[in-house]
Every structure is written in structure tokens, then in C-alpha cells.
Amino acid sequence: MKYIDEYRDETLTRNLLDEIRRTVTRPWKIMEVCGGQTHSILKNGLDQLLPAEVELVHGPGCPVCVTPLELIDKAIALASRPDVIFVSYGDMLRVPGSEKDLFGVRAAGGNVRVVYSPLDSLKIARENSDKTVVFFGIGFETTAPANAMAVVQAKNQGIQNFAMLVSHVTVPPAISALLESPDVRVDGFLAAGHVCTVMGYWEYEPLVEKYNVPVVVTGFEPVDIARGVLMCVKQLEAGRAEVENAYARSVRREGNEPAQAVINQVFEPCDRPWRGIGVIPMSGHRFRPAYAEYDAELRFPEVQTIATKESSLCLSGQVLQGILKPNQCPAFGKECTPQSPLGATMVSSEGACAAYYRYHRYAELQIPKDQTPKPLAPEPELSVV
Amino acid sequence: MCLGIPGKVTELYTANGMKMGRVDFGGVVKEACLEYLPDIRVGDYTIVHVGFGISQLDEDEARQTLALLREMDMLAGELPELAEAP
Amino acid sequence: MWTCPLPLRNYPTIVMGHGSGGKMMADLIQHLFAPLFANDLLGQMGDSTVIGGWRMADGRSSAISNQQSAIGDLRLAFTTDSFVVSPLVFPGGDIGELAVNGTVNDLAMSGARPLFLSAGFILEEGLPMEALGQIATSVANACREAGVQLVAGDTKVVNKGHGDGLYINTSGLGLIPPGVEIAPNRAQPGDAVIVSGTMGDHGMAIMSVREGLEFETVIESDTAPLSCLVEAMVAVGEHGDSPLHCLRDATRGGLAAVLNELATASKLGIEFSERDVPVRPEVHAACEMLGLDPFYVANEGKLVAIVPEAQAEAVLAAMRSHRFGKDAARIGNVVADHSGLVIARTGIGGSRVVDLPAGELLPRIC
Structure with a gap:
């Protein structure tokens, strides 16, 4: 695939890794903000190939992970209603609520469907006029324009049996919160390439100035990530702190302005709890009054009283x-x-x-036993017929 | 956080007042909303996320960066591939 | 009184993941079915069960093993499989063809020559007669192609809304020739791991026509009877001794599930190179688009073989000269390290654990 395969090239990745090795002189902790980057790093085994001085820590950029338990429980309550068709991206179906997940709702007779695009949920609404289609609007700034467009289209096309449970979160307030926290020690950030594709990277410029920490806008393939790490390490070694763009084939400073305009047309910023982290000020979206009729929490007010707490074991x-x-x-x-x-x-x-x-x-098994708490033994299990 | 895949726009049309297109991802074709890419034309590459084009790929930039990275490869010196090259 | 075993208590009801060939299904079988049905034959846990040469618990020879002595060294292979695919007709095949090939392949994975099939049709009220006719014709054609006879059948009709149009169950009997010893626990350190062709075609063909995910592609299901291919592979052995240690058809859960099952059963590790696994470019592209890993996507006409290093090239050559094995490739080795774990060498020279799939395969946006 063009624009994917070139960026998975072993030689190019190795050269970048060699250059990182030549550049680095002391330990640095770099956070890849985006879960997609985490996935790619571990799927490619990139973390094992980095020099020991560079430690990658995984950031909060996974909408599935940061959606509060309370919202999952609201989703489950809505999906359980016989008059609702609950529509979601595949990612959310296995996320545990307090008692069950959306798969469990489906097993109990709930109508839960998976779509690829939020526009597909409008099609379902048109075909099922006797039900209300509730779309689970999760995501960061990358997904928000798509979800916003579904709402605009519902309004334009006069589709009334459509509502959205909104769980949008935004990245820059979360990075600010991390930088403000005394527990968090991160030397540099790889910013999320697709969030920046939509929002641009000008938002990070004041952060870099205030906290004196490098931010490198980074893509998702091994070559992209290795290049982002290299640029970040170069800044750190030189004592610089700037916003740099290692994903310029997709990201411009100002971002995608038509997409930003539609987000702003439908949503406004609000305080938002992040699962396991707590409330981060102005880090989420809620409907603007002009679109409030599409707010699933207003359409079904009984879910507003759902309040739940997390497992204390989960860190x-x-x-x-x-x-x-x-x-x-x-x-x-x-x-x-x-x-x-x-x-x-x-x-x-x-x-x-x-x-x-x-x-x-596997990497844990490779570490000598005295350095690691306890390597996991593979679970004994029966093969599947 | 956001799966975005590059594909080539093969067709443009309007549906429900939105700019829509067909995008070819290496032999797999899917409809995408291109409303957020007012300048995109047939033959251009876009990154698609949940059925929406979010970016028009800067192909010149991509070419230049890759060339630069490959040059770094040459400069890296005693690479076995180089030694074998005619 | 039956009490729910611990690993199953998270789920008071059955969910789709219990049938998707991954960890949840393994738990269900291990903790619910296996203890209730336990016997030595079921304990083989192969794609099909090999019957013959066994003894009753008290040491007496069983009726079957007596009979078996009368027919020499031949052993029976027996299996059953149910087919619940939606839509019923998909690019490259339909549920009828699948129902025959699936059971034929389960028999072939014991090295058996498939002989007889039964078929149970569960029909939903309202199913168009023409659709049933088309699918039954496929069943007949697939039987001919695979060289098996359908010798017993059953038909039931359920109320509208109680079935996806049509479900089919098939059971199959086959005979295993002498000298063939194939079992999931027979892998040895150093053995070569071979796949018979491109991975993920069937699962992606189904995805391409699934409601809400539809995409346009030339991907077709790879459904095929693999018994002839297995015969060609068995024939590589000298003096009638098969060179095959393990065979599995990589259906639900794909390559990843099969390699994990074989590593677990053999108490050994498996290493393979991602780059050496054949994947069609369109399947690769569709997987990228939906955020899926092709190694977890189902196949219906592909097998994984574990063979001694010394015979690997000969087996590969035999496979490549067969029409269902022309893209066969050697992807890795069985190793003595990391028992039960499957490790992939990634395209950039790193490594990762390839685990059992957790549950139903879902497209992801992030």
C-alpha cells in the first residue's frame, strides 16, 4: 500500500535507530501520546530496538481507555432499551461497565450494531423509523469532525430518531494536566499525528514555551515513530524545546480548518472526567444548544442519574x-x-x-530473572476443537 | 488513537449535499466523505478515518522526506548493501 | 448440581465471543464441556478424533478395537462441525460448500481420507426455496469434488426469527492409512512450520459483504477441500511413513489460533517471520482499513503443517505442485524455548508475542 509500506521499511527504521543511538548520551523519558502509536510500537517490537537510554512511556490517547465507566454504564442502559438501536464503533463493545459490556447487552436481546462510519448510523435511523438510533460518539479531535457531521446531516435531512451519546476528549488539556502533575516526569512528547492533522499543532506552541518540553508531531508507522523519537532526542540533547513536525505529509500547522469549523458548529468545550485520571478542565465536548435535541442524555434523561465508581484494583x-x-x-x-x-x-x-x-x-521472559518482578507463566489451556 | 489509512481518490460526487468520493486502499475500495477536503481531486491521496477524509497527503513533501531518509542510508557508510552494489 | 466454573463466571450468558475460536471459547470447552464429557478419545482435542487401538478402562479390548484388528491397521477419523455464516452466499462460495469442505478438512487434518458425511439442515421459516435449492446443489457439488458421499441427513424448520435463514451441521467419517501419525502434540524442536497459502481470504471476503462494513474488493473465500493436498503431503514420506507431525486447518482465529494451539499442545515455542507469511495485497489492505491483523482472520481452505526439518523442502515442493497449495510457504520453526508462546519476527526486525484472539474480531477505529 502506497504511503504505508515505505514507512515500514526495515533499513530506514534501522538507520534512524542507529542515528538515535549515536545521538543519545543520557536517559530520556518520551511519551507517545496516542494509543495508535503504542499499538504500532509494540506490534512492530520497536521498543526493544531502541537504545536503553530512550524509554517510551504510553500516554492517555486511547478514547476507549479514557471513556469514564459512568458513560459506559449509560451506554449499556441506553442499549438495553427496547426502543433503541445502539450503534458503536467496534472498539467499545468489549469495554466492561459495572456489570456487563455491550456484548452482554446484545446477548440479553439488546440491539447493538457495529459501524465503520458515523454516517452509517444515519442510514440505520432512516431504515428503522420506529426506533431511536443512539450513536456512541467516542473519540479525540480526529473522530469529532466525523461525529459532528453525522449530527449536522441528521439535522439537514430531518432525521429525528437519531441521538448521540457524546464522549469526546481533547489532547492539549490532557498534556497540560500531565505537565502540571508532580508525579509525571516526561522529558518530551510525540504528539498524535492524526489529531494534529485535524487540529494543527499551533496549540502546542504555548505549552512548549511554558513547560520547556519538546513536542514532535509524529505518525504511526515504524519509520515515522523512529523519526519522531530521533527529532525529540536531538532537541533534548541540544537543550532545545520546540514544536517540530515529523508527519508533514499529513499535518499542517493550522490543521484542517473546515473540519474544525464543523466541530465548533456542533460542540463546545466542557470539563470532562477521564477514566482513571479524573476531571480535566475543558478537555471534552458537549452539544451546543442549537444541537441539544441530538443529545442522548437529554433525550433519555433517566441516564443522567447513573453514577458509578471504578475497581480499586485497577491502576x-x-x-x-x-x-x-x-x-x-x-x-x-x-x-x-x-x-x-x-x-x-x-x-x-x-x-x-x-x-x-x-x-x-516475550520481552519479559528475555530479561534476567533478578531484574523483573516475576515473568508470567503461560496459562495452561486446552486447545480448541 | 486514531486509525487513519492513506488511499487514492478515484471518483468524486455529491450526496445529501456532501462532497463524497470513492477511495482505493490498495485494491479495496470504500466510500468516504470528503467534505473536509475542499481542494481534493481525483488521483490525490487522502488519509481516511471512520469514513472521512481528514487530510490531503502532501506527496511532494513525502517524496522529499523519504529521499532524505534514504540519503541518510547512503551516508551511514559501510553498509553491506552498498559494498555489494555495482 | 452444576456450578459455574470460575473462569466462566464473568459471563452469566453466552456471548458471541464464546464461539469465535479464541480464548473465551477455549475456556468454555476446557471448563464446561470437557469435564462433563471427558474420555480418552475426546481428550485428543484434534480437528477430528482418531478411533482405533484403544482399550476400555478395565483393560479389556473394546468392540471397536477388536473389529479394527480385522481390518488391519486402519483407524477411523470422526468429526462434526456446524455452519452459521451470514450472509449465506458470499464472494467465492456459500454455506453449503463451506459445510462440506469444513468437515472434510477436519478429517484431513488427522491424515484421514474422508469417506462419509451426514448433514443436518436447520431451516428458518420463510427461507426462499430457491436459496435452499442453490445451497443444496453446492453441498452436492462439494461432496463430488471432495470425493465423499453424503449418507445420512436431517431436516428441521424453526420459527421465523429463530435462525439466520439456514444453519447446517455436518459430521464426517474417514479412514487413516497406516503409517500416518498426526497429532497436535507431536511437534519437535527444530521442526519447520509451513502454511499452505495466503492467510485471511475467507474472513475478509465475509467482512466485505457484512452490513455496516461493506467494501468493494476482489477478495474471495478460499473454501476448498484439502484432503487431496494432505494426501500429496503424506506421500512424501518413505516406506509409507508420513513426514507430517501436526496439521491444522486455520479456520476461526486464523493462523494465530492454530499456532497457539499447537505450541500449547506440544509444550514448545513457535517462532515465525511475519514477512514470510503469504497475505494477498487486498487482504492486507482491507485489514489495514479495518484495523485487523491478518493472522487472526479466518481461512476455509488453508492448513498449517509442522514437519521435520529434513523433509520440509520435499513437503513444500509437493504442496506447491498441488492447486490448493501453490502459494505454500515456510514461515518459521518450532523451538524449545518459551513453551506455549508464539513469537513473530516483525518486518523491522523486532519481535512480538502473537496471542490467542480474545473474542469476536471487531474492526477498530483507534
Whole structure:
């Protein structure tokens, strides 16, 4: 595939890694903000190829992971209604709510469907005029323009049996919150390439100035990520702190302005709780009054009273802030596995815990035993007929 | 956080007042909303996320950066591939 | 009184993941079915069960093993499989063809020559007669192609809304020639791991026509009977001894599930190179688009073979000269390290664990 295969080239990646090795002189902690980058790093085994001085920590950029339990419970309550067709991206179906997940709702007779695009949910609404189609509007700034367009189209086309449960979050306030936290020690950031494609990177310029920390806008393939790390390390070694763009084939400073305009037309910023982290001021979206009729929480006001609390065993908030590595959580691989996850970070395939569980156990086996708490023994299991 | 895949626009049309297109991802073709890419034309590459084009790929920039990275390869010196080259 | 075993208590009801060939299904089988039905034959846990040469618990020879002595060294292979695919007709095949080939392949994976099939049709009220006619014709054609006879059948009709148009169950019997010893636990360190062709075609063909995900592509299901291919592979052995240690058809859960099952059963590790696994460019592209890993996507006409290093090239050559094995490739090795774990060498020279799929394969946006 053009614009993918070239960026998975082994030689180019190795050269960049060699250059990182030549450049680095002391330990640096770099956070890849985006879960898609985490997924790519672990899927390609890139973390094992980096010099020991460069430590990658996984950031909070996974919408599935940071969607609060309360919203999952609201989704489950809505999906359980006989007059609702609940429509979601595939990612959200296995995220555990307090009692069950959306798969469990489907098993109990709920009408839960998976779509590729939010516009598909309008089609479902047109074809099922006797039901209300509720779309689970999760995502960061990348997904918000698509979800916003579905609402605009619902209004333009006069589709009234459509509503959206909004769980949008935004990146720059989260990075500010991380930089303000005394527990978080990150030397540099790889900013999320597709969020910046939509929003541009001018928002990071004041952050870089205020906190004196380099930010490199980075893509998703191994060559892109290695290049982002190299640019970040070069800045750190030179004592610079700037916003740089390592994903210029897609990202411009000002971002995609038509997309931003539609986000602003439909949504306004609001405070938003992040699962495991807590409320981050002005880090989410809610409907503007002109579109309030599409707000699922207003359409079905009874879900507004749902309030839930997290498992106390789950330390995903600290993982999402880069304070803990997933395997440093006492529940990792014990009470918490991808098959019975305690938190969303163990569910989403880009969630740091699930990605660690899937890709990292081998690396753990490679570490001499005295350095690692306890390598996971593979579970004995029966083969499947 | 956001899966975005590059593809080539093969056809443009309007549906429900939106700019729509067919995008070819290496032999797999899917409809995408291109309303956010007012300048995109047939033959251009776009990055598609949840059925929406979010970016028109800067192909010149991509070519230049790759050339630069490959040059770094040459400069890296005693690479075995180079030694074998005619 | 039956109490729910621990690993199943997270799910008070059956969910789709319990049938998707991954960890959840393995748990269901291991903790619910296997303890209730336990016997030595079921304990083989192969694609089909090999019957013959076994003894009753008290040491007496069973009726079957007596009979078996009368027919020499031949052993029976027995299997059953149910087919619940939606839509019923998909690019490259339909549920009827799938129902025959699936059971034929399960028999072939024991090295058996498939002989007899039964078919149970569960029809939903309202299914167009023409659709049933088309699918039954496919069943007949697939039987002819695979060289098996359909010798027993059953038909039931359920109320509208209680079935996806049509479900089919097939069971199959085959005979295993002497000298063939294929079992999931027979892998040895150093053995070569071979796949018979491109991975993920069937699953992606189905995805391409699934409601809400539709995309245009030339991808077709790879559904095919693999018994002839297996015969050609068995024939590589000298003096009638098959060179094959393990065979599995890579259906639900794809390559990843099969390699994990074989590593677990053999208590050994498996290493393979991602680059050496054949994947059609369109399947690769569709997987990128939906955020899926082709190694987890289902096949219906592809197998994974584990063979001794010394015979690997000869087996590969035999496979490549067969029409269902022309893209066969050697992808890796069985190793003594990391028992039960499957490790892939990635395209950039890193490594990762390739785990069992967790549940139903879902497209992701992030």
C-alpha cells in the first residue's frame, strides 16, 4: 500500500535507530501520546530496538481507555432499551461497565450494531423509523469532525430518531494536566499525528514555551515513530524545546480548518472526567444548544442519574499518565487479563495494558530473572476443537 | 488513537449535499466523505478515518522526506548493501 | 448440581465471543464441556478424533478395537462441525460448500481420507426455496469434488426469527492409512512450520459483504477441500511413513489460533517471520482499513503443517505442485524455548508475542 509500506521499511527504521543511538548520551523519558502509536510500537517490537537510554512511556490517547465507566454504564442502559438501536464503533463493545459490556447487552436481546462510519448510523435511523438510533460518539479531535457531521446531516435531512451519546476528549488539556502533575516526569512528547492533522499543532506552541518540553508531531508507522523519537532526542540533547513536525505529509500547522469549523458548529468545550485520571478542565465536548435535541442524555434523561465508581484494583489512571508501566500494576496478568479486564486499558487493542499483555510477555521472559518482578507463566489451556 | 489509512481518490460526487468520493486502499475500495477536503481531486491521496477524509497527503513533501531518509542510508557508510552494489 | 466454573463466571450468558475460536471459547470447552464429557478419545482435542487401538478402562479390548484388528491397521477419523455464516452466499462460495469442505478438512487434518458425511439442515421459516435449492446443489457439488458421499441427513424448520435463514451441521467419517501419525502434540524442536497459502481470504471476503462494513474488493473465500493436498503431503514420506507431525486447518482465529494451539499442545515455542507469511495485497489492505491483523482472520481452505526439518523442502515442493497449495510457504520453526508462546519476527526486525484472539474480531477505529 502506497504511503504505508515505505514507512515500514526495515533499513530506514534501522538507520534512524542507529542515528538515535549515536545521538543519545543520557536517559530520556518520551511519551507517545496516542494509543495508535503504542499499538504500532509494540506490534512492530520497536521498543526493544531502541537504545536503553530512550524509554517510551504510553500516554492517555486511547478514547476507549479514557471513556469514564459512568458513560459506559449509560451506554449499556441506553442499549438495553427496547426502543433503541445502539450503534458503536467496534472498539467499545468489549469495554466492561459495572456489570456487563455491550456484548452482554446484545446477548440479553439488546440491539447493538457495529459501524465503520458515523454516517452509517444515519442510514440505520432512516431504515428503522420506529426506533431511536443512539450513536456512541467516542473519540479525540480526529473522530469529532466525523461525529459532528453525522449530527449536522441528521439535522439537514430531518432525521429525528437519531441521538448521540457524546464522549469526546481533547489532547492539549490532557498534556497540560500531565505537565502540571508532580508525579509525571516526561522529558518530551510525540504528539498524535492524526489529531494534529485535524487540529494543527499551533496549540502546542504555548505549552512548549511554558513547560520547556519538546513536542514532535509524529505518525504511526515504524519509520515515522523512529523519526519522531530521533527529532525529540536531538532537541533534548541540544537543550532545545520546540514544536517540530515529523508527519508533514499529513499535518499542517493550522490543521484542517473546515473540519474544525464543523466541530465548533456542533460542540463546545466542557470539563470532562477521564477514566482513571479524573476531571480535566475543558478537555471534552458537549452539544451546543442549537444541537441539544441530538443529545442522548437529554433525550433519555433517566441516564443522567447513573453514577458509578471504578475497581480499586485497577491502576489504569497511573498507567495512562506514564507513572506506572502496565506490568508494574499488581493486578496485571493476575486479576486483570484481556479476557477478564478490570479497566479499559486492558480491553482496547491499543490500550497500554492489553498491548503489553499481548506483545510484551516475550520481552519479559528475555530479561534476567533478578531484574523483573516475576515473568508470567503461560496459562495452561486446552486447545480448541 | 486514531486509525487513519492513506488511499487514492478515484471518483468524486455529491450526496445529501456532501462532497463524497470513492477511495482505493490498495485494491479495496470504500466510500468516504470528503467534505473536509475542499481542494481534493481525483488521483490525490487522502488519509481516511471512520469514513472521512481528514487530510490531503502532501506527496511532494513525502517524496522529499523519504529521499532524505534514504540519503541518510547512503551516508551511514559501510553498509553491506552498498559494498555489494555495482 | 452444576456450578459455574470460575473462569466462566464473568459471563452469566453466552456471548458471541464464546464461539469465535479464541480464548473465551477455549475456556468454555476446557471448563464446561470437557469435564462433563471427558474420555480418552475426546481428550485428543484434534480437528477430528482418531478411533482405533484403544482399550476400555478395565483393560479389556473394546468392540471397536477388536473389529479394527480385522481390518488391519486402519483407524477411523470422526468429526462434526456446524455452519452459521451470514450472509449465506458470499464472494467465492456459500454455506453449503463451506459445510462440506469444513468437515472434510477436519478429517484431513488427522491424515484421514474422508469417506462419509451426514448433514443436518436447520431451516428458518420463510427461507426462499430457491436459496435452499442453490445451497443444496453446492453441498452436492462439494461432496463430488471432495470425493465423499453424503449418507445420512436431517431436516428441521424453526420459527421465523429463530435462525439466520439456514444453519447446517455436518459430521464426517474417514479412514487413516497406516503409517500416518498426526497429532497436535507431536511437534519437535527444530521442526519447520509451513502454511499452505495466503492467510485471511475467507474472513475478509465475509467482512466485505457484512452490513455496516461493506467494501468493494476482489477478495474471495478460499473454501476448498484439502484432503487431496494432505494426501500429496503424506506421500512424501518413505516406506509409507508420513513426514507430517501436526496439521491444522486455520479456520476461526486464523493462523494465530492454530499456532497457539499447537505450541500449547506440544509444550514448545513457535517462532515465525511475519514477512514470510503469504497475505494477498487486498487482504492486507482491507485489514489495514479495518484495523485487523491478518493472522487472526479466518481461512476455509488453508492448513498449517509442522514437519521435520529434513523433509520440509520435499513437503513444500509437493504442496506447491498441488492447486490448493501453490502459494505454500515456510514461515518459521518450532523451538524449545518459551513453551506455549508464539513469537513473530516483525518486518523491522523486532519481535512480538502473537496471542490467542480474545473474542469476536471487531474492526477498530483507534
